[in-house]
Amino acid sequence: MVRRSLTKPRKAASQQRSRATVDALIEATARILVREGFDKASTNRIAEVAGVSVGSLYQYFPSKEALVVAVAERHQQEIMQTVRGELAEVLAEPVEKAVRKLIAVAVKAHRVDPKLHRVLAEQIPRVGKLEKLETLNPENFILFSRYLESHRDELRVHDLELASFVCVTTIEALTHNAVLHHAKMLSGEAMEALIDEGARLVTGYLKG
Amino acid sequence: MVRRSLTKPRKAASQQRSRATVDALIEATARILVREGFDKASTNRIAEVAGVSVGSLYQYFPSKEALVVAVAERHQQEIMQTVRGELAEVLAEPVEKAVRKLIAVAVKAHRVDPKLHRVLAEQIPRVGKLEKLETLNPENFILFSRYLESHRDELRVHDLELASFVCVTTIEALTHNAVLHHAKMLSGEAMEALIDEGARLVTGYLKG
DNA sequence: ATAAAATATGAGCGATTATTCGCTTTCGAT
DNA sequence: ATCGAAAGCGAATAATCGCTCATATTTTAT
Structure with a gap:
């Protein structure tokens, strides 16, 4: 042969x-x-x-797609490094503090490599093997769900899974749009204001 | 010549x-x-x-790009037809009612042609002339800002522009993710639950 | 009826692209 | 020093795609 x-x-x-x-x-x-x-x-x-x-x-x-996936995964890894650490530190804190810190870390995560983040989010056609290239990391849902569970008594939400979906989606969208599409919000001052608003939004929702 | x-x-x-x-x-x-x-x-x-x-x-x-733009514009037109009408009807209503209706209409808008909406959002590379193909219609900001202005006395937010950014971004992200990525939420019941949560989230934020 | 303008046709050009493969160079173990 | 395996090379291939243009058909106006 x-x-x-x-x-x-x-x-x-x-x-x-x-x-x-x-x-x-x-x-x-x-x-x-x-x-x-x-x-x-x-x-x-x-x-x-x-x-x-x-x-x-x-x-x-x-394939070329495999390379893009590798780039996206490396980027995600870097971001999750930041997020995982903060989430561990925040586990024991009450909702007000915790939510504020999580939004702050979400902003920080979007600033790791904003230009790459934007290209990955906007220029990569989710086709073929790139289809499951998700902007919203499923791990975030799991981690946030855990936090909510261990603070159940502070909360006035009944469906924790739904609440997790609402919070993670909201935080991701706010920080993503602010960092990548609204140049005005990039100043330290404006960013603080956004974090305040986001924290109020999410905290108010969770605590009724 | x-x-x-x-x-x-x-x-x-x-x-x-x-x-x-x-x-x-x-x-x-x-x-x-x-x-x-x-x-x-x-x-x-x-x-x-x-x-x-x-x-x-x-x-x-x-160019080929021009065709895609035409498709996107036609789709946007159809969606804004729905949204504009509801927003006009809602102008006189108090925040609780208004926000709930607006989220409901956002869901409806995402259901006009979900498959096309998803392709436009996820498969079109924002490059060249497609760069300004925005998912988040700027008109929504303007319309929502107007509502907030005319109900200023009901609200406990100071920066109306910022509040508008927060609300529109949140509503769009919630409805977009729910309709296009979470099949479980497509049932009437689950959708109602999501609308309830969204309304609570945004209303709580606006009214302090 | 006739001519000009509008509309339609589709083979094919030129450029780009992802991918292959026969070959060479370098590494590591003996 | 030797040899097989690992790593590297890049010209060539085959396919695709956006787009053009010379030509044909249809419509409108006179």
Whole structure:
């Protein structure tokens, strides 16, 4: 039997050289997305910017979509690093304090890499394998639900799952729109005002 | 001097035949977007589904992007038809009633053509001329601001512009996510519950 | 009836793109 | 020093797509 060609992309990169290649490719993709936009992010251009060949790109990523997913996942990881930490610290605090801190951290999360965040949210067509690329991380629902459960007695909401949906959706939308679409709100002062309003909105809802 | 070729797309379609062509093209684009997705919406395919030639397409639309914009605008028109009417009726009502009705109408608006709405929101890359294709219609801010102004004495918010941003963003995000991403909430009962929660959220915020 | 204007046609051009594969270079273990 | 495996290379391919234009048909006005 003839030897299989098997040019299928291998998953793991075992040597440190190839790990560097993978990093360079993800980084190059992110840079192009931010600086030139999604439709300029062709595989050949990505390879060029990464300083490797297209062939190498396809050794580690089975498709262009896979690269975009990798970029999105790396970004999500960075954001959740921030959010998870704060949520742990806030678990013991009463609703007023906790909600305010969570909104503040949501703002901080949207400022990790706003330009990339915006491109991922607005320029990536959710088609094919990109379909489940969600802006709203499901983990947020779970984490917030846990907080609500452990503070049930402070609350005047009956359906905790529904309340979690309402709160997470609201906080995400407010911070997303403020940071990415309303330049006026970027000043420290205006941002404080927005956090105040958001906290009032959500706290009032939770405490009746 | 030689005669100019001037194949630039003409704006107006004066005869009824050409108006039908324009309609067929917009309708075909919408159908393809919903049934096959954005990346299947090539100009050749659109023309084919519309039952006209590609050449005719370019008589009335200077680019593929222009067609998508036309579809989005038609959709927005239909939605705003619904919203404008309700907002007028609600102008005289107190905050509790008004907010509840506005959330209900937002749900209704998202149900006009949910599949198209979702494709427009998630599959169209905001690039080039599509960049200003906004999900959040600026008209909503203006209309809602007017309502707040004429009910200023009922409210405990100081910055009306900020309050309008908070409310419109919140209502849009809640209804959008509920209708387009949470199948469980589509039942009449669950939808009522969501409207109740949303109304409580926003009313509580506005009235202190 | 006739001519001009409006409308419609669709093969094909040029450009771009994702992906492949035969080959070379480098690495790591012996 | 040797050799197999891992990593890297990039010209070439095949397909797609937006768009044009020379030509044909239909409508309107006279």
